[in-house]
Amino acid sequence: MSKNIDTQKEFIVTALKWRPQKFSDIICQEHISITLKNAIKNNRLHHAYLFSGPRGIGKTTTARILARAINCLSPIDSEPCNECQNCKNILEGRSLDVIEIDGASNNSVDDIRTLRENAKYPPSQANYKIYIIDEVHMLSNSAFNALLKILEEPPIHLLFIFATTEIHKVPATILSRCQRFDFRRIDINSIVNHLRKIAQNDKINIDDESLFTIAKKSDGSMRDAQSLYDQVVAFCGNEINYASLSDSLNLIDPDFYFTISSATKEKNIKKMLEISREVNRRGYNLHDCLNGLLEHFRNILTIKATGNTSLIDASMDFHNKYIAEAEKFTKEDLLRILQHLNINEQSIRYASQPRLRFEIALIQLAAMDNAVSIQSLIEELKKITEIPNKPEIKYNNSDTKTLPTSVKSHISTQIQDADKKIPDISQKESKENEITIKNNIINADILKNNWDSFVEKYAYSKYKVPIIKQAKPIFFDNTIILIADNNFIFENLITNKNLIKQYIVDFFGQNIDFKIQLIEEETKLNTTIQQENHNLGPENSSHKALTDKENSNLHPAEVKLIELFNAQKLISND
Amino acid sequence: MGWDRIYGHSKIKEILQGAIMQKRIPNAYLFWGIEGIGKEAVALQLAKVLNCESPIFTKNTVDSCDLCKSCRSADNFQHPNIKFIFPLPAGKTEDKEASPIAKLNDEQIAQIREQLALKSNNPYHQIKLSGNCQIRISSVREIKKDLSLTQTLGGVRCIVISKADEMTAESANAFLKTLEEPSQNTLIILISSRRDEILQTIRSRCQQIYFHQLDDNDIINYLIKYHNISEKEAAIIASISQGSITKAMEFLDKDMLNLKEEVINLLRNALKKKIYRMELIERINNLVKEKDRGKIENALIILQLWFQDAIRISIDPNTDYVVNYDQKDIIMKFLSNFSNTELDLIVLKIEEAINDIYKNVNLQLLLTTLFLYIRKILFSNKL
Ligand SMILES: [Zn+2]
Ligand SMILES: [Zn+2]
Numbered sequence: 001m002s003k004n005i006d007t008q009k010e011f012i013v014t015a016l017k018w019r020p021q022k023f024s025d026i027i028c029q030e031h032i033s034i035t036l037k038n039a040i041k042n043n044r045l046h047h048a049y050l051f052s053g054p055r056g057i058g059k060t061t062t063a064r065i066l067a068r069a070i071n072c073l074s075p076i077d078s079e080p081c082n083e084c085q086n087c088k089n090i091l092e093g094r095s096l097d098v099i100e101i102d103g104a105s106n107n108s109v110d111d112i113r114t115l116r117e118n119a120k121y122p123p124s125q126a127n128y129k130i131y132i133i134d135e136v137h138m139l140s141n142s143a144f145n146a147l148l149k150i151l152e153e154p155p156i157h158l159l160f161i162f163a164t165t166e167i168h169k170v171p172a173t174i175l176s177r178c179q180r181f182d183f184r185r186i187d188i189n190s191i192v193n194h195l196r197k198i199a200q201n202d203k204i205n206i207d208d209e210s211l212f213t214i215a216k217k218s219d220g221s222m223r224d225a226q227s228l229y230d231q232v233v234a235f236c237g238n239e240i241n242y243a244s245l246s247d248s249l250n251l252i253d254p255d256f257y258f259t260i261s262s263a264t265k266e267k268n269i270k271k272m273l274e275i276s277r278e279v280n281r282r283g284y285n286l287h288d289c290l291n292g293l294l295e296h297f298r299n300i301l302t303i304k305a306t307g308n309t310s311l312i313d314a315s316m317d318f319h320n321k322y323i324a325e326a327e328k329f330t331k332e333d334l335l336r337i338l339q340h341l342n343i344n345e346q347s348i349r350y351a352s353q354p355r356l357r358f359e360i361a362l363i364q365l366a367a368m369d370n371a372v373s374i375q376s377l378i379e380e381l382k383k384i385t386e387i388p389n390k391p392e393i394k395y396n397n398s399d400t401k402t403l404p405t406s407v408k409s410h411i412s413t414q415i416q417d418a419d420k421k422i423p424d425i426s427q428k429e430s431k432e433n434e435i436t437i438k439n440n441i442i443n444a445d446i447l448k449n450n451w452d453s454f455v456e457k458y459a460y461s462k463y464k465v466p467i468i469k470q471a472k473p474i475f476f477d478n479t480i481i482l483i484a485d486n487n488f489i490f491e492n493l494i495t496n497k498n499l500i501k502q503y504i505v506d507f508f509g510q511n512i513d514f515k516i517q518l519i520e521e522e523t524k525l526n527t528t529i530q531q532e533n534h535n536l537g538p539e540n541s542s543h544k545a546l547t548d549k550e551n552s553n554l555h556p557a558e559v560k561l562i563e564l565f566n567a568q569k570l571i572s573n574d
Numbered sequence: 575m576g577w578d579r580i581y582g583h584s585k586i587k588e589i590l591q592g593a594i595m596q597k598r599i600p601n602a603y604l605f606w607g608i609e610g611i612g613k614e615a616v617a618l619q620l621a622k623v624l625n626c627e628s629p630i631f632t633k634n635t636v637d638s639c640d641l642c643k644s645c646r647s648a649d650n651f652q653h654p655n656i657k658f659i660f661p662l663p664a665g666k667t668e669d670k671e672a673s674p675i676a677k678l679n680d681e682q683i684a685q686i687r688e689q690l691a692l693k694s695n696n697p698y699h700q701i702k703l704s705g706n707c708q709i710r711i712s713s714v715r716e717i718k719k720d721l722s723l724t725q726t727l728g729g730v731r732c733i734v735i736s737k738a739d740e741m742t743a744e745s746a747n748a749f750l751k752t753l754e755e756p757s758q759n760t761l762i763i764l765i766s767s768r769r770d771e772i773l774q775t776i777r778s779r780c781q782q783i784y785f786h787q788l789d790d791n792d793i794i795n796y797l798i799k800y801h802n803i804s805e806k807e808a809a810i811i812a813s814i815s816q817g818s819i820t821k822a823m824e825f826l827d828k829d830m831l832n833l834k835e836e837v838i839n840l841l842r843n844a845l846k847k848k849i850y851r852m853e854l855i856e857r858i859n860n861l862v863k864e865k866d867r868g869k870i871e872n873a874l875i876i877l878q879l880w881f882q883d884a885i886r887i888s889i890d891p892n893t894d895y896v897v898n899y900d901q902k903d904i905i906m907k908f909l910s911n912f913s914n915t916e917l918d919l920i921v922l923k924i925e926e927a928i929n930d931i932y933k934n935v936n937l938q939l940l941l942t943t944l945f946l947y948i949r950k951i952l953f954s955n956k957l
Contacts, residue, residue: 004625004626004627004629004728011597011598011599011600013600013601015754015779016754016755054774055774055778056775056778102748102750102751103747104744104747104748104749104750104751105718105747105748105751107744134750134751135747135750135775138743138744138747138748165774165775221778223778223779224777224778227600227778227779227780227781227782230598230600230781231600231781231782231783233598234589234592234593234596234598234781235589235592237592247585248589249784250784250786269889270889270890273886273889273890273893273895277895280787280817282786283786283787283817285784350929351925352871352875352925352928352929353814353816353875353878353879353925354816355816356878356879356882356921356925357922357925359882360882360885360918360921360922363885363889363918364918367918487926488926491929
């Protein structure tokens with residue numbers, strides 16, 4: 001006789017349980033819900049909508065609400081009633097007139113052809129036949145083409161709602177036929193407030209610092225925040241405070257960063273050793289640790305530079321601690337510390353023994369000599385420290401206050417975009433217009449002037465190559481040479497060479513000569529060692545022969561470089 | 575019983591049992607953390623408990639009985655409710671409707687059987703199949719098909735997806751809806767050591783549980799139990815395995831004890847005041863003669879740890895935070911001879927050399943340069 005655990009689940013994950021059912025429930029997308037409601041009210045519906053934006057911010061939810069609002073038999077102020085037969089059918093997934101398709105699983109041309117066949121027939125019980133295609137970016141090319149045919153001459157009763165997280169994969173021809181809405185990330189305060197409401201409803205005690213931490217970790221996505229919340233509740237039960245939360249999410253205790261900055265100031269190497277051991281004992285992710293440490297010192301620097309705490313992204317409890325910390329360091333110290341951490345944060349990914357790398361990074365932090373002049377590094381460093389933690393997120397709390405105008409301008413640009421048939425992905429084209437090209441040569445000044453925006457765009461893009469930031473560029477007409485000052489950066493650039501090359505072509509709109517050059521500070525040391533090894537066998541001489549051979553057909557830019565830096569190793573991009 | 579077979583992760587085990595008892599099992603978990611720490615073992619154990627016919631309860635725990643029919647078939651990967659999905663090689667046909675297994679040849683199927691048998695004996699075994707293995711759309715289609723059928727057995731349907739980061743873009747996207755709105759009484763557990771490679775849209779639909787690296791002691795116990803080696807050797811291996819059983823396995827059968835001795839002799843030789851060169855080169859030649867790059871890597875890791883211990887002892891002579899505890903006296907003597915040197919530079923230089931090993935360099939040259947560098951750093955204050 002089986003006595004299986006009774007798992008008939010009463011538990012519904014929070015994201016599903018709290019899925020908005022009306023426009024007014026949707027958080028932080030007022031610019032979209034108001035426009036949609038107006039379109040319903042004035043009976044000015046577009047035949048195809050495209051909802052784009054990151055995951056978990058309400059795209060699919062809005063699509064479903066819109067579908068119900070349109071077909072609802074007794075709408076209230078353009079909201080679905082959620083009670084009439086049409087609403088109920090849609091809610092239960094039984095509606096013949098609202099069809100939801102998972103674009104990722106039904107991405108073939110045959111799937112779209114079937115859709116086209118069925119779409120011909122008018123709706124059975126409602127005004128519109130509505131197709132919601134989620135993950136629309138996954139359609140194959142021929143499927144998109146088949147879809148285009150319907151969009152070009154849509155039957156009057158037909159309405160499409162597409163949703164995607166990857167708008168750049170949707171062809172321009174489709175984009176230009178849709179009214180597009182960009183959903184935005186949800187700001188931290190809105191997430192905190194919503195989670196607080198959920199917790200109250202669940203009778204769970206959770207403090208503000210925990211709510212803030214969850215909101216911050218969820219990166220503007222409500223669904224992420226709700227998943228994290230579920231996870232924390234599963235770990236901690238009904239009483240959640242910051243200590244239990246950080247334990248359950250394996251967060252690194254912020255106090256721990258303060259211990260490190262103190263040990264840095266006090267040059268307490270022994271303390272650093274203890275910290276390193278503790279980090280290993282607790283099993284923290286070392287890469288996260290270094291990232292957190294970078295953010296910590298960036299916060300200190302921000303306070304040092306601005307004199308107040310308004311710009312730092314930490315909970316109020318820590319603001320005073322940060323002010324005290326800022327007193328301990330000079331700006332130059334902080335820049336050097338950030339430089340040091342930044343290099344380690346990148347190299348630890350490739351370290352064969354990350355624990356050792358981490359430990360050395362801490363020890364060196366305490367052993368830093370702040371007497372050394374670092375003027376030369378500062379310019380470089382400013383760039384590093386100016387990167388906000390997550391550049392693509394802009395939390396904008398003032399939006400709600402200025403709603404009417406911002407909604408208006410937002411929508412008008414959307415429509416303009418659609419009219420001009422220039423979708424977002426065509427940045428390449430617009431960039432080409434910005435950069436004047438004479439005789440197919442982009443001169444050094446243009447390259448130089450646009451380099452920072454290039455780095456800004458690609459160093460933290462999807463396939464990020466932050467290593468670009470570490471390299472010093474030198475510009476010649478139609479040529480860019482990236483200088484690496486250590487082997488690690490050099491190897492990394494080489495590994496990413498094709499990607500960077502591709503980015504350069506994308507950005508500057510034409511083929512530009514691109515080379516990577518290593519100029520080590522230790523050059524002298526290496527030379528002495530190599531001399532000592534001279535009697536070791538053929539490797540050394542063959543290496544030299546190769547260099548000689550390379551020398552014979554050098555690019556003028558390379559010759560110039562060699563003069564400048566007395567350099568040795570060149571790798572060309574072909 | 576069942577949970578006992580799992581090393582470490584006591585907090586996670588506690589949480590999962592709590593979730594079962596409070597009926598707060600979500601639709602989907604994502605277990606992540608470095609390779610070789612038992613994520614799959616925990617997932618499969620959870621699945622077993624959820625399906626056990628007479629689970630063993632205490633006030634705060636629930637475990638599998640490991641005796642009932644359900645538990646036994648779970649252990650043999652034969653349980654109809656428990657699907658273990660892992661990356662498979664490409665099949666002969668590209669018929670998308672066919673099941674993922676149907677497309678494989680007999681040899682590949684035999685290999686899968688063999689790997690599953692190994693995994694069944696040792697939950698820490700890593701499934702290794704030849705060929706370009708991915709989780710293709712056919713596997714996702716099969717999951718969806720399974721889930722669409724009505725469940726006939728009691729218990730919870732569990733789908734454990736190993737190396738979820740190996741899903742193709744097509745299969746990952748096709749999987750999104752299944753994750754968000756799964757069928758009743760179903761748990762999906764994604765496993766990954768490369769969480770960043772998983773679509774954010776997938777991650778966002780899971781409760782994510784981070785798995786720590788294991789304690790050195792867990793690794794030692796594992797090595798002794800499953801691989802029958804001496805505690806002394808297990809300790810060396812554990813110290814360089816960064817808390818990962820997978821890493822530890824790379825050092826098995828490598829005779830680490832002898833290698834360590836060889837490395838330390840090499841170092842001793844490099845640090846002689848006079849006439850060291852001929853002997854050094856001879857020793858290096860001896861070390862590289864098999865052209866075994868893996869062996870050189872191990873040797874350099876041992877060397878690196880030795881210097882790291884030297885740093886630790888130089889900072890705190892009384893510390894017990896050392897890997898080479900058997901070397902402490904030698905290290906102390908070394909430190910008294912070479913005080914005030916930049917040992918951190920040496921550790922970093924060794925790391926650089928380790929990274930160079932697989933770059934088609936001449937091993938002899940690499941090692942000679944390295945040891946001359948070490949010598950240079952150490953003697954720079956003396957000469
Ligand atoms: Zn209604
Ligand atoms: Zn059982």
